[in-house]
Amino acid sequence: MPMSHAIPAPAAPARAPATTTTGRRGTRRFNQYSVAGVLIVFVYVIIYAYFREMLPEKWSVDSAKILEILNYGGTDEMDNSFAVTAALFSIIGSDNLDVFTCISSSIFLFFATRNIRRAGDFFSRLLLIAPCIMLNMFAPSKETVVLIMTMCITVTTIYFRTSRFLTVGAFLGLYAIYGVFVRNYYLLIVGAFFAVHYLWQRPLKYHFLAAILAAGAIMAAPSNILQTLQSPRDTSNAYAEQIGSDNRTAFTNIASPATGPGFLVNYVYAATVLITPVLYFQTPSDAFMQLMIAAMLIILYKARRWSKRDPTQFEPRFFGSLFVAHILVQLIFEPDLGSFTRHLTSVMLYLIAIKVAGNKRLIPGIQR
Numbered sequence: 001m002p003m004s005h006a007i008p009a010p011a012a013p014a015r016a017p018a019t020t021t022t023g024r025r026g027t028r029r030f031n032q033y034s035v036a037g038v039l040i041v042f043v044y045v046i047i048y049a050y051f052r053e054m055l056p057e058k059w060s061v062d063s064a065k066i067l068e069i070l071n072y073g074g075t076d077e078m079d080n081s082f083a084v085t086a087a088l089f090s091i092i093g094s095d096n097l098d099v100f101t102c103i104s105s106s107i108f109l110f111f112a113t114r115n116i117r118r119a120g121d122f123f124s125r126l127l128l129i130a131p132c133i134m135l136n137m138f139a140p141s142k143e144t145v146v147l148i149m150t151m152c153i154t155v156t157t158i159y160f161r162t163s164r165f166l167t168v169g170a171f172l173g174l175y176a177i178y179g180v181f182v183r184n185y186y187l188l189i190v191g192a193f194f195a196v197h198y199l200w201q202r203p204l205k206y207h208f209l210a211a212i213l214a215a216g217a218i219m220a221a222p223s224n225i226l227q228t229l230q231s232p233r234d235t236s237n238a239y240a241e242q243i244g245s246d247n248r249t250a251f252t253n254i255a256s257p258a259t260g261p262g263f264l265v266n267y268v269y270a271a272t273v274l275i276t277p278v279l280y281f282q283t284p285s286d287a288f289m290q291l292m293i294a295a296m297l298i299i300l301y302k303a304r305r306w307s308k309r310d311p312t313q314f315e316p317r318f319f320g321s322l323f324v325a326h327i328l329v330q331l332i333f334e335p336d337l338g339s340f341t342r343h344l345t346s347v348m349l350y351l352i353a354i355k356v357a358g359n360k361r362l363i364p365g366i367q368r
Contacts (some may be wrong), residue, residue: 031116031117033113033116033117033121033122034113034116036113036116036122037109037110037112037113037114037116040109040113040129041106041109041110041113044105044106044109044133044137045102045106047138048098048101048102048105048137048138049102052138052139055134055138058338059134059135059138059139060138060139060141062082062139062141062142062143063139063140063141064139065082066082066085066086066089066140066141066142067086067094067097067140069082069083069086070086070089070090070094070097071094081142081182081183082142084181084182085141085142085145085182088145089140097140098140100140101137101139101140101144104144104147104148105133105136105137105144105147107151108137108147108148108150108151108349109129109133111151111154111155111158111159111349111352112125112128112129112132112348112349112352113125113129114158114159114352114356115158115355115356115359115360116359117359121355121359124295124298124299124355125352125355127288127291127292127295128292128295128296128345128348128351128352129348130288131288131289131292131341131342131345132345132346132348135338135341135342135345136342136345136346142182142183143342143343143346145178145182146178146346146347147346147349149174149175149178150346150347150348150349150350151349152170152174153167153170153171153174153349153350154167154319154349154350154352154353157315157319157353157356157357158349158352158353158356162314162315162357164314164318167314167318168318171322172190175187175189175190176190185329185332185333188329189322189325189326189329190325192324192325192328192329193321193322193325195210195325196321196324196325196328197317197318197321200304200307200317200320200321201304201307201308201311201317215264218260218263218264219260219261219264220260221260223258223259224258226257226258226259226260226262226263227257227258229257229263229332229333230253230257230263230266230267230332230333231253231257232333232335233251233252233253233266233270233333233334233335234252234253234257234335236335236339237250237251237252237335237336240335247336247338248281249277249281249286249336249337249338250335250336251269251270251273251280251335251336252335253266253269254266254269267331267332270331270332270334271331273337274330274331274334274337274340275293276290276293277289277290277293277337278290281337286337289337289341292341292345296323296344296351299351299354299355300320300323300324300351302316302354302358303316303317303319303320303354304316304320306358307320313357315353315354315357315358316354316357316358319350319351319353319354320350320354322347322350323347323350323351326343326344326347327344330343330344
């Protein structure tokens with residue numbers, strides 16, 4: 001009987017179980033954190049539409065000034081940040097402003113809850129989101145403009161593959177315009193950003209050297225410049241006292257800001273008050289703020305560690321440097337914990353961009 005010399009066909013490879021499917025399609029599944037993000041937006045919209053009048057009046061003091069200018073004139077005073085913001089809002093129209101604020105804030109919340117993959121990530125974001133909602137999203141204000149700016153700067157990282165050109169270009173363009181016409185200290189933030197970005201991956205001795213150089217520059221700076229930079233703290237608190245505002249977390253400069261040594265003393269004192277508030281104030285809200293600051297510092301620490309492991313990564317260095325620059329500049333003049341929290345949480349998307357970039361880096365099939 002003749003033997004067959006046919007070569008048997010290779011066995012078909014076993015199909016992987018459907019439950020182990022990974023890759024890009026798997027990252028688009030609707031998980032429980034996505035549901036939670038939608039619920040946060042839904043609750044915010046309901047409160048904004050039906051219960052906003054029941055919220056504390058102090059959350060909308062700045063908005064009241066802007067609306068007064070918008071409705072009764074005064075927008076020609078272009079040296080006034082409130083007047084410039086009112087001029088911007090006049091383009092939208094006072095009748096449409098509430099809807100605009102609610103929609104832009106809702107979009108911001110979708111940005112802030114994007115790509116959450118772990119419970120720890122979710123709760124750390126809640127620590128950032130909650131004060132931002134309370135202080136920045138229930139009335140049109142200067143922070144409304146900042147929220148939109150940060151969305152423009154972080155959109156490619158949070159929703160697409162990072163475009164360095166668009167991200168850096170949006171940052172420089174928006175901060176330059178906003179710094180010239182609305183808040184001059186945003187120009188100072190740009191300068192601080194470049195310094196922090198340069199030092200981000202360098203050894204600690206470079207940081208000490210930079211601190212010594214900065215202290216030397218302050219000691220040599222003209223007194224009128226130092227006074228202009230740091231006196232807003234005392235001016236703001238004096239005005240609040242004059243109108244009868246009871247701000248329990250307000251603090252003043254403990255030395256004359258017109259001298260180099262006094263400026264440095266005030267800066268260090270302000271840093272201890274604003275970064276470690278529980279040392280000076282012991283209420284539940286202060287404890288919550290301390291947790292929020294701790295969450296911010298942990299994200300920044302992880303971003304720097306990530307940069308050391310992989311120096312080619314753009315997001316942790318860029319957004320980390322930008323957020324630290326905000327902190328360094330705000331410590332110069334912030335008059336109380338509420339203002340510090342309001343201004344800092346308005347740029348919290350920079351921290352979210354770091355977290356989203358880190359989550360994307362861990363997804364199989366997505367190379368960053």
